[in-house]
Every structure is written in C-alpha cells, then in structure tokens.
Amino acid sequence: MDWFGLLGLDELSHGLANLSMFPYFDVAHYVVSIMALREQPGALEVSRVSPLACWFSSMLFCFGGAVLSAIMLAEPAVAPLSNSTSVLLASITWYLVFYCPVDLVYSCAALLPLRLVLSGMKEVTRTWKVLGGVTQAHSKYKDSLLVMIAIGWAKGAGGGLISNFEQLVRGVWKPETNEFLKMSYPTKITLIGAVLFALQQSHYLPVQTHHLMLVYTVFTVANKARMMLTGSSASPFAAIESAVYKALFAGHSPYAALAAEVKKARIDRGATNGTSATKAAIGGNGAAEGPSGSLKAKEESEKKVN
Amino acid sequence: MDWFGLLGLDELSHGLANLSMFPYFDVAHYVVSIMALREQPGALEVSRVSPLACWFSSMLFCFGGAVLSAIMLAEPAVAPLSNSTSVLLASITWYLVFYCPVDLVYSCAALLPLRLVLSGMKEVTRTWKVLGGVTQAHSKYKDSLLVMIAIGWAKGAGGGLISNFEQLVRGVWKPETNEFLKMSYPTKITLIGAVLFALQQSHYLPVQTHHLMLVYTVFTVANKARMMLTGSSASPFAAIESAVYKALFAGHSPYAALAAEVKKARIDRGATNGTSATKAAIGGNGAAEGPSGSLKAKEESEKKVN
C-alpha cells in the first residue's frame, strides 16, 4: 500500500521478508519451545527417567508443525528429521535446557529480558511457517482456501495441535481437552494468520505479501511482549469472539434445557462423589467426558499466559 | 444376469449406476450423519462450548471414509477438504442441524417419514463409496483382494472405524470399545459390501457391476427401513454369524477354563467394589480392559438401532 511507502516501511518489510530464520531465529524458537516443554507438569521427571522420551518430545515441540503438515499432505513424516543441521541444533538446545550443569542455560533464558527477546524472535518464525504452509498448499490446491488455511495453521501451530500425542510420548494422557475444545492463544493467533495469508495468496485480500508479513509479525510480537510484561493473558480477540459467538452460536433452541440438565447432573454427581466439577465430568467407565469439565476449563484458560 | 433382463430391472440398474450422488444424496448423507453426531452423549454441549470442535467432528462424520482411505493409500489427508462445494454444503448442514433458530431443521428431519427417506438416500451413497474404494484399490493393487476389501470398507464406513479419534476431538475417550471389538450394523453391512464388490471386480463373482449395485442398494435400503419402522435392531446376519462363530472360533481349548477364571474374577471384583461388571473391567491403574466389558456390551449392542 502507499501507506507503507509513505511511512518508509517498504524497505523494512522487504528486509523482513528476506531475513533468514537460520540460525538465530530458529534457535530462539527451539529454546522457547523446549523451555515451554520443561515447564509442563511431569516433564522434568521424564527427562530423568527417559532422556529418549524427553528428546523425542522436544523434537515434536520444535518440529511438530512440519511433521503434521507433512502427514496432511502425504509427504514423508521423517522429512523434517532429514535436515540434520536443524535437528542437531535442536538437540543441543534440548540437552542444554534440561541437563546443563547448575542449570545455567535455563536459568539465564528464563530471566524476563532475555525471555522477552527470545519469545519475540519465536513469533517472527511463526510468520515464516504460516506463510510457508500457505504457499506450499497454494501450489498444489490452487482454488482451495480451506486447504491453504489448514496447512498454514498446521505448519505454524502444529506443536500445539498434536499436543495430545506429544503428551502420550511422556506418558501423559488428557483426552478431555485439546486445541479444538480450548484453543490456546498461540494456536488462535496462528489460525488468524493462516486465514489472512490464505486470503492474500488467493488475491481476496489486496495486500502485498511482504507488507502483510510486516503487519502480522509486528502485531504478534507486540502482543506477546504485552502479555509477558503485564502478566495478563487477556486475549485481544475476546470481544470479537464473544460477539461472533453470541450472533451465530448461542441459539436458544436446545441449550437452555440442556444447560439445566447438565447443571442438575453435576449437582447429583457432586452430591454422590463429593468431588469437584472437573472430576464429576468423568463418566463411570473411566472415559473422560470433556465438555462439562471444558466449560470450567475454558474460564481457567483465560488466565493462562501462553 | 438374465434374471435382471427378464424382470425388466436392467434399465433400473443402469439408471442407478449412472445416478449422481451430488447434490441430493450427498446432502442426505450429511444430514443423517450430523444428526447421528448430535444424538451422541455430550455432543450438544460441545456445540456450545466449542463450535470449531463440533464442526471438525461433523466433517469427520461426513468425510471420515475419504480421509481414512486417503491415509491408507498415502494420499493427502486434506484432499477431501479441497472439494470446496461439498465442504460448504456439509458446513451449512452442520450449522442448520446444530444452531438453527427454534431448532427447526433437526426437529423436522427427526420426524420418522422424513428421516426414513433421508436414511434410505444415505444407504444409496454407501454403495457408491464402497464401489469407489474397491475400484480405486483395484487400479493400484490388481491382485490383492484384501487391499480392495480394506479400502472399500474404509471408504464406506470410515466414519465409524475412526470413531475413537473422532470422539477424542470432542474430549471423549472410550478405549474399551471400537468397531473391531463390537461392530455396529452399518460397519458390518459395509464390510459385506466391500467383500462382494471386491470379489466381483476380481471376477470371482460372475455378476455385472450395475446389477450388484442394484441388489446391494435394495438390500441395504430395505433393511434400514425395516429396522427404523419396527424399532428392531435384530441383525439379519445374526444366524449366519452365530453358525460361523461356533464352527470356527468357539474351540474348547483354553476358553472353558478361561471363562471360569473370568467369572470368578468378576465375582471377586463385584464383591469388593459393589459395582457392575462393566466398571469391574477397569484395571487399577486407570487403563480400560475392554473384553470383560465387551462381553456384556456385545449383548447390549444387539438391542441398539444404528
């Protein structure tokens, strides 16, 4: 747009578009991802019980998007493993984050200023991955907006989308929640990016690629910084989501009766078991019934910083 | 066969073979599938908690067969998504079934006469999918009967075969049962169709394709109508299954002793827990042991109308 030219941002956006993710941005992505894995409950224990499981989990955190989009496009799932330099870098990062003497690397990287910079760099790689996924899908499925969005989303947020199975590697199984039922902020922002880039690549959005890259990257980095500095996890989309939900999905038809039924069932189970609503969501045969617990979980998730 | 010519059914079978599934039969398939999803326990709640999870679940119900056979043949799993018109139709159907004001669409479609017609049309699409899968496999694996049956079965009943994972999207996890342990009627009839069409395509069954299509379609539609009208879920194959089972699989060797052992274990656990046999099937570490519960479940399933 002319605005970009006027604001002198045209050169900046070209510079950003030509920036190489390797090696610094990629390493920042690995560090932040593996730190996030380490902060999961039980992950440190797994790292002592089975370094192999811990390593494989870390690789899924780092390359989950590439693996998921490869599976969706019927390309070899091992292809990301064939990039030996990246895997080596990620493995070294994994080793240092989990096993460095006196825990030096993790302690330093967890300091807010450094963590802020690394997280910002990770957000920059997000743009590259989403755009990469969208263009890859565009070359094979020219007319399908949905496929472009799906692949862009998978490439950018694959690690989160396959979280149930990544947790399974660590012996954790939480079927009552997943990124579809309760979308975390990174997955949400990646979906939005995938939609924007898909519309732009199909020429529905009359913006140049490098301009959109700049706007999207600045938005994600700024928002991430804000969330980390204020400690707030208030999603910038909360108002829009709420409006869309009320307009489209909060029909009166079965829900009023259903909500009453669910509340009654919860009260009954609460009286019988004397347990919390989340536990009450578990059916008698050990299967986890997600949604009752999810209603509660949805409220809790808005407090989490991702 | 000459019978077809004599009965004047030759033209009917040709007409059926040339019938296009799009759009009416496809839409009937979507409506019936999504209504079946809606009637699953917890599905309405998911539709309010997370429309995205509900939509994805519905797409798996509608296109599960195409996705599963694509994965089995190493074709892109997103290929069904690239058919934008079908996905759009299915999405509109999903929206109307779950969120229509005053629940108009669901209430009307659930009326027996209309539901009967829609279910009949869905059974017609089953023939197309099975035949499509068998011929697709035949073109790549000319001599392999087993692959043809597998792909035909997957294409026709994929939604049921991947039910454990479709439920996972909704936060439900019931590992103690699946379509192999306890096959539902639609999956059974699809398997039979896959076997028949595989034998016919490999010229073991000397029948012309369009004749077999007519016979199979008439059988499935008539049986479905009978089951819906009488409210009976008695499988037409029960006698044959029983005979085959007794002849081949009910050997005396370990089972007598085993059955006694299982009964004794059930009685012990029943005395300790004071719970039903199904709950007694759950092992102490939270893992679900399927078969004890399945023995009971197998009896219950013969009462279900699918």
Place this chain on the structure above:
Amino acid sequence: MDWFGLLGLDELSHGLANLSMFPYFDVAHYVVSIMALREQPGALEVSRVSPLACWFSSMLFCFGGAVLSAIMLAEPAVAPLSNSTSVLLASITWYLVFYCPVDLVYSCAALLPLRLVLSGMKEVTRTWKVLGGVTQAHSKYKDSLLVMIAIGWAKGAGGGLISNFEQLVRGVWKPETNEFLKMSYPTKITLIGAVLFALQQSHYLPVQTHHLMLVYTVFTVANKARMMLTGSSASPFAAIESAVYKALFAGHSPYAALAAEVKKARIDRGATNGTSATKAAIGGNGAAEGPSGSLKAKEESEKKVN
C-alpha cells in the same frame, strides 16, 4: 575383515546374507509374535469376543514394522497387506495359535526346545528387517543418518513401537507407558542394530555388510538363547547404559529438589489413598501421569523376559 577370512567365516556370512526369509524364518516370526500376543493379559478373551479384533492385532504384531515405516515414508500403509502370501501364512498361523483344537499348536510351540529354535529364527529376521529399512532410507535420504536409524528401527521393532495403538484395537489403553519411556529388550537391540547398519551404510563403520549381518545376528540369537535358557532378563547393556546415563543425564541441577518433591508427593498420596505408588501416579481427573509410575516400572521391567 581379514579375521572373517581367516576364521573361514566369510563363506558363512555370504550364505547368511543370501538366505531367504521366506517361508521358514517368516513363519517362525509369525508364530513367536502371535504367541507373544496370546500371552498378553486379556488377549485370549478378545480372541473369543471378537476374532476380527484378534486377527487385526495379530497382523499388527506380525507386520507392524512394515506398516510403521510405510507411514513414516508416506508410502501406502496397506502395502504390507498386498503381499497376499505372507498375509495368508500369518492368518493361518493366527488361527492355529488361537483356535487349534485341543490347543495343539500353542502347546507344542511353547515347549522350550521348539520355542528356542523359533525365537532364534525370529532374531534372524530382525537383521533382515533392520538392514532393509536402513537401505531403503539410504536410497532416499543419502546423507541423513537419523532418518536411516529411524526407518531401520521402525522396520525392525515397529510392532513394539506402536504397541499403545495395537492394544487400543483390543480395547486396552495404557498411556502411562510406551517404548520411549521404558524400552523393552527387543526394541533396544533393534535400535542398536539400526545405528550400526546406518553407520556401516554411510561408510562411517568400515565393515562389509554381510560381515556385520553375521556378527549382529550371532549376537542377537546368542543373547536371546541365553535369556530364555537362564530365565534371566539381565540386559547385556545395563552397565554401559548406566555409565552413559550418569555421565550425560544425571546432572545435579533440578533433580535433587525434584526427587524430594516427588517422594513427598508420593508419601502424601500414599497416606490419603492407601494405594501403591503406581496408582498414586494417576492424577485426579483420570489422566495417567506416567513418570512416577515409570520410575517404579523401570525397576520392574529389568525382571521381565522379552
């Protein structure tokens, strides 16, 4: 090497390299695998409740490696099914092991001398599978050692690696353990073989293929025989593993504090529930937390004979 020539083993290694696995070694592999399946808790019950689930499970035990490596390389997962002769042989073996009148086949094959011979023959097929996987990966990913190791490992030990999902077919779900968290002996020996053959194919290990095949086969067969005859499951690698673990992975940093925390939590939960540590590892919402139970399980596994 010259040693091979001097010891007159050159001819033996060539003979071994040219040996065909079909049909005797393949059948031995099927028999031993299906017997291992039969000895799993609950498998006999599944064989009576649902022969189809039992058959599919057996096929996964027999061909799991081929299926897993096909999926990883984006080749059709049904390709192993297209080898009709192998599938037929495996199916006949399945039927005889589970349903033979007076349980003749299983009783005979379980006698130690015969079981020893069959297990030895199965170990020979392991060499072929690992080498096949490594060379297949080498042809597509010449420079990637990691991909070659991954595919060789998958082909040789696929049945074990996908055990969680094979158990799911039988209605069993044990997420708290898998081959990454607690590697069984066969999986370990296959990984070592995959590493050796990958190094040899990439010319890092200056050994001829048929020589390495002979050494590896003799080692695996001898070790398997020793373990079966002595009833000991002491791994020959225990000392090396222990040394590597202490050197690389037993850093002081977070573990001391963590271990104390874990012990305290276990004591608390033990006091509340009055149950074993394994049960105490299960979180309140039914999700299985693997590692605490795995620490205990790791000790138990060293007693198991695989």
